[in-house]
Amino acid sequence: MELREAPRHLMVCEKSNFGHEKSRHKHLVETHYHNYRVSFLVPECGMLSKELKNLVMEIGPYYSVKNLPLHELVTHEFIHTFVKKGSFSALTYNTSIDEDNTAALLPNGKLILSLNKDTYEETGLQGHPSRYSGRKTMKFIVSIDLVDLSANLDSKKYERVSWSFKEKNPLKFDFLLAWHHTGAEESTMMSYFSKYQIQEHQPKVSLSTVRELQCPVLQSSSLAGEPEEACSALELFDWLGAVFCHADLDNQPYNFISTYRCPQPSTVVAQACLCTVTGFILPEKINVLLEQLCHYFDEPKLAPWLTLSVQGFADSPVSWRENEHGFQKGGEHLYNFVIFSNQDYWLQMAVGANDDCPP
Amino acid sequence: MPATAYKRVVYRSPSEHHYLKVCLEFQEHGIGLNTAQFKQLLVSALKDLFGEVGAALPVDILTYEEKTLSAILRVCSSGLAKLWSSLTLFGAYKNKKCAFRVIQVSPFLLALSGNSREQVLD
Numbered sequence: 001m002e003l004r005e006a007p008r009h010l011m012v013c014e015k016s017n018f019g020h021e022k023s024r025h026k027h028l029v030e031t032h033y034h035n036y037r038v039s040f041l042v043p044e045c046g047m048l049s050k051e052l053k054n055l056v057m058e059i060g061p062y063y064s065v066k067n068l069p070l071h072e073l074v075t076h077e078f079i080h081t082f083v084k085k086g087s088f089s090a091l092t093y094n095t096s097i098d099e100d101n102t103a104a105l106l107p108n109g110k111l112i113l114s115l116n117k118d119t120y121e122e123t124g125l126q127g128h129p130s131r132y133s134g135r136k137t138m139k140f141i142v143s144i145d146l147v148d149l150s151a152n153l154d155s156k157k158y159e160r161v162s163w164s165f166k167e168k169n170p171l172k173f174d175f176l177l178a179w180h181h182t183g184a185e186e187s188t189m190m191s192y193f194s195k196y197q198i199q200e201h202q203p204k205v206s207l208s209t210v211r212e213l214q215c216p217v218l219q220s221s222s223l224a225g226e227p228e229e230a231c232s233a234l235e236l237f238d239w240l241g242a243v244f245c246h247a248d249l250d251n252q253p254y255n256f257i258s259t260y261r262c263p264q265p266s267t268v269v270a271q272a273c274l275c276t277v278t279g280f281i282l283p284e285k286i287n288v289l290l291e292q293l294c295h296y297f298d299e300p301k302l303a304p305w306l307t308l309s310v311q312g313f314a315d316s317p318v319s320w321r322e323n324e325h326g327f328q329k330g331g332e333h334l335y336n337f338v339i340f341s342n343q344d345y346w347l348q349m350a351v352g353a354n355d356d357c358p359p
Numbered sequence: 360m361p362a363t364a365y366k367r368v369v370y371r372s373p374s375e376h377h378y379l380k381v382c383l384e385f386q387e388h389g390i391g392l393n394t395a396q397f398k399q400l401l402v403s404a405l406k407d408l409f410g411e412v413g414a415a416l417p418v419d420i421l422t423y424e425e426k427t428l429s430a431i432l433r434v435c436s437s438g439l440a441k442l443w444s445s446l447t448l449f450g451a452y453k454n455k456k457c458a459f460r461v462i463q464v465s466p467f468l469l470a471l472s473g474n475s476r477e478q479v480l481d
Contacts, residue, residue, distance in 0.1 A: 006377055006436040009466045011370045017362035037473035064480050093480070201480055221363045234373050241378070241468025245431055247421035257394050258419040260433060278473060313475045330463065332470035344363045350467050357369060 007353035013233040034316035035281040044302035045273040062280035063177040065196040071165035079150040086181025093174040097315040098327035109147035114317040122169040132326035132354040176280040203279030214262035220344035235263035309336040326354025374466035383428040386456040404449040
């Protein structure tokens with residue numbers, strides 16, 4: 001790293017209204033697949049409503065399996081039972097995208113492998129070099145369309161993938177799994193993967209109330225803020241980080257320890273509800289939560305806005321859609337909604353150095 | 360209020376600051392430091408490597424936990440490399456061997472409120 005240059009990062013800020021026909025909010029949530037942390041902040045709120053609380057507590061189980069061979073994810077039975085009957089998501093557990101072999105199954109049926117050079121060569125599969133590999137390509141990406149494969153099990157393509165995963169280089173990983181489906185029983189997951197020490201996990205939920213919270217004043221029509229009247233989207237994003245990291249928001253400029261202050265103009269709210277859920281959270285559940293939070297303003301509330309933020313897994317091979325994601329120094333890919341009382345919203349999408357611009 | 364019109368802005372490297380989640384580990388157990396001492400230690404680390412000019416680099420301690428000697432630091436983006444290298448090379452405090460572990464770094468403070476690499480499954 002050059003001494004005066006930090007790696008580049010990108011932030012997309014959009015403003016729109018949930019009522020706009022062309023609003024992309026659902027799509028952008030849906031296509032951000034691997035979510036580790038979901039948090040929301042509701043100013044002027046001491047306690048969450050029963051509906052919100054229930055939604056949070058039922059954000060859904062996720063599962064872990066040990067030493068699952070990749071060939072199990074390309075069988076006709078697996079594709080038919082899970083991939084075609086809902087949204088199945090999988091991500092290798094405890095693998096570092098910048099160092100280790102990593103695999104992910106996206107809900108659209110694409111199996112993405114991020115492999116070290118040696119492993120890639122041993123699989124005998126067709127892929128392409130990672131965009132973030134540096135001058136000497138050390139990482140390769142293989143993308144396998146399971147839905148396409150299962151359409152023709154006699155094809156040479158399927159034969160080759162099967163042979164690679166079963167014989168040539170049988171790769172096994174610990175995985176995190178989640179499955180969004182309507183109808184079918186939960187027990188399908190547990191019984192189908194019983195050979196691989198499948199365990200069910202509930203996301204961790206933390207709820208707290210903060211008193212006397214300094215909040216930036218915002219105007220939904222103005223992403224860049226207005227001098228003396230409203231803070232910018234960038235300032236809000238920073239402030240939100242300070243709140244969720246429990247930083248002090250009111251330091252003096254000459255303070256030895258910290259000079260961080262809430263951006264101005266600001267108001268003090270008597271209390272605010274903070275909620276954080278961590279686990280392996282499906283985008284479908286996040287969309288339901290987003291909708292419920294929009295309904296918060298169906299009745300008049302003191303709060304002028306609330307926020308919903310989502311952080312992706314640092315070691316996922318993709319950020320949004322199939323955009324390749326790399327770790328570099330932080331592996332961050334996250335987004336935040338500011339939901340205003342009139343259904344205007346801001347959407348901020350942030351990525352680090354080894355990422356494409358969010359869609 | 361009427362609905363706002365759609366607008367999209369892409370900012371390239373907008374963060375003026377970078378944030379680091381760090382942890383100080385001593386070889387010996389039971390060494391405590393309060394926030395001011397921790398800050399002083401950071402200043403020494405910068406001074407050791409970069410002299411008086413380095414020591415003057417503004418670093419904010421946004422959070423500090425004395426029990427674990429861990430903190431979230433804020434530094435201007437142009438000072439990130441200086442601070443990080445100072446932390447990496449800092450080896451002893453009052454003759455006691457120690458080392459900084461940099462757990463997370465990001466231009467987005469919000470990214471430091473969660474760390475998927477620390478995920479534990481029960």
